[in-house]
Amino acid sequence: MSVSRIASRPMRLLLAFLCVAAGLAGLLAGSPAAAKPYHKAVWIPVEHEIERGLESFLQRAFAEAESRGADLIVLHINTPGGEINAADSIGQLVRQSPIHVVAYIDNQAFSAGTYIALNANEIVMTPGSSIGAATPIDLAGNAADVKIVSGWANKMESAAKLNNRNSDVARAMVEIDREFPGLKPKGTVLSLDAERAKQLGYADQVVANKEQLLAYLGVKADELETIEPTVGERVARFVTSPVVMSLLLIIGLVGIVVELFAPGFGVAGTISLCAFGLYFFGHYVAGFANWLHIGLFVLGILLMILEIFVPGAIVGALGFVSIVTGLVMAAYDTQQGLASLGIAVLVTVIVAFVLIKKFGIKGLVSRFVLGDVQRNEEGYVAPKDQRDLLGKAGIALTPLRPAGVVKIEGRRIDAVSGGGFIAAGTPIAVVQVEGTRVVVQEQEQKE
Template sequence: MRKVNRFFMLIALSLACFSGISQVFGQGEGKLVFFIPVEQEVERGLEAFLKRSLETAKERGADHIVLNIDTPGGRVDAAGNIAKIIQNSNIPITAFIENKALSAGAYIALNADQIVMKPGATIGAAGVIDSAGNAADKKAQSAWIANMESAAQLNNRDVIYAKAMADPEIDLPQYDAPKGRYLTLTAKKALEVGYAEAIVNDNTELLAFLKLQEAKVEKMEVSFAEKIARFVTSPIVIPILLSIGSLGLIVELYSPGFGIPGTMGLTSLGLFFYGHLVAGFAGWESMVFLVGGIILILLELFLPGGILGILGLISILASFFFASYDLAHMAISLAIAIILTVILAIVLYKFVGYRGTLGRIILKDATSSEKGYNSYHQRDELLGSVGVALTDLRPSGTAQFADERVDVVSEGTYISRGSEVKIIKLEGARIIVREISKG
């Protein structure tokens, strides 16, 4: 009987311990939460950073991911790719809007499993605009509105508010979004309409809401290399880098030695490729094309003919396209750089001429009579001489001047054999004569 009682006591103690452990783990003990910043503009550099961050969280066995969002929006394509990364994650993700999640930022937040906001935070204003700041075409707007609707449906949110964020034709005056204005929700209004699960003041309160206050916290930081990558892969910065790179190298060709212009040019191009490599857009194939193109152009200096130089230029241009995440934008950026480079080259040639490095690789010497280069024997001593036509001049023929027979050409008129002629002009190898009239 005692053995039976002991057995039941052990079971009871085990259940009690298990219950206690479950309660502790329910409060977050032994769990890991990753905090990932989603800041500044939404672009392809941010996409690369978030992809690395979520992969790291998965490798470390994270139980929950928090996206600390504060962004004015950005590129639609980058936001779409980030949304796919979030949707494919098997780790619960909370979007914690600390200040604003506008435009593409709102779309990213809607793709998370839940949204939590700070008291002064906002979400919305997700209209699509082009690079010139104007409203995008109807096709692009329609696709974006559909994406916003789909994101809202992921967590059973009322799609009318997502549509109103992207479509100014939706009339919601009660939320300060009458027809003609994009909807932007404050934290309080977002909570009212089901676009936020809670309002908290900081990460500590957020963890308490998630029942993870005892969890271990790790914060992802944007590395220095990723900061450079995010900067140089910006659609605004790319054409500037390419222009500085090409202009710097052109100026260096007209400058003695190698100085600041060449350094700026090489640094700009180096930053372009380095940033795109770090962001994951450029592979080693782009570097192979770049190095191969440079080698071909150098070979052209020793094996002139034009073919190697053209192939080298094509290879270098191809390297930029291989490194690009947007072929159309890259084409525009290269066009801008090429136009500016051609204009500068013309200006420098006009006012500076062939100097510096360019002066050493371009042949400037010319053969002239002053330097003793002649393709014929100059007969200046014959000018004014009088002789006799040995043949009919029709208009060319032969004439006798003193003891010398000379090939001559008349002014254009026929001169019969035996007529007296006079040399009136020398044009290179042509000796022009005129008949002396007998009066």
């Protein structure tokens, strides 16, 4: 064996050692802790139904996370779904964020929640959690129009492609009337548990709990910051739900109608004001309403009240238009505002019809016309009709300066002089009678 061959063996061993070391370094570089050197992480809850109020909260939360210098956002998603328009806006917010976003699903992320998760950079799920079932439905609980379903399927597919996920899986979560071999039969929609989602590339990691999630991300629990919705934002989320919007408008309008049939300002009027107040407060906090919309509503109410005192329908019509404009413009979407108001008006008309059938139209008219009758037995005595005194003669019992007392046909009558001072005992004649006012003048003496 030559010296050169003996010398080359250590060299080969050294080269082999360097290759192994390089491989280990590559593996370490690809490990979660090395690939994710996050300095500040923020936890943001995405819970309950997806609606415009949630969108408003998340806009603030993402802006606050960025201002805090966060480089990681964990969206804790637990939702049955909600409005696809709100989900679309939230999805855009997530994918355009300069901060790395992880969607953490420990229960469910159905429908709109699935779309939000697909826009995140990573999806992490826990055993027993689910994702999918994203077919849009209408208010009756049925599948939406084919155009809406098709458009939503395209959006889901585009979101899936952001992180190179299988687009067929995304469409299978939306399209009912199509078979996807190996995924689902026709007539159903696809939903995935955690393990199946990981197999299909719809979950980047499966962890047992939050602690394992933070370990996977390389984040310490005591360094994790949470951004929670404020009380006002929680109210806004509740109020901006389409169902609650319609309910508040129904309560507000029905309260006004009931108040018209009830004497005084009572419970119905108070509840009506509270309903409208809550409607505007929620939309104002959510960023959809402003003082112009509130002012239009208040102006409309004032014009409707003015209509009671000013004859003609112009003022009332302007008030009605002002109220409708304020309510609709305050809504996050004009079409949704008109739909909610239309439902409320329909219910209000039905209630008004029932009240008129029960109390009659007089029950409404009596709110604006005095209906009390002054009766003698209740202590009221109407003034006597004294028009029969006109032209009759009498005598002044007291001086008239200009008021005094005269005597006509044996009756004592309060009277006033129509031509200056009249001395007592002077003959007089009645020249004018206006209600209880009797005007006399000195009677000319015949020669």
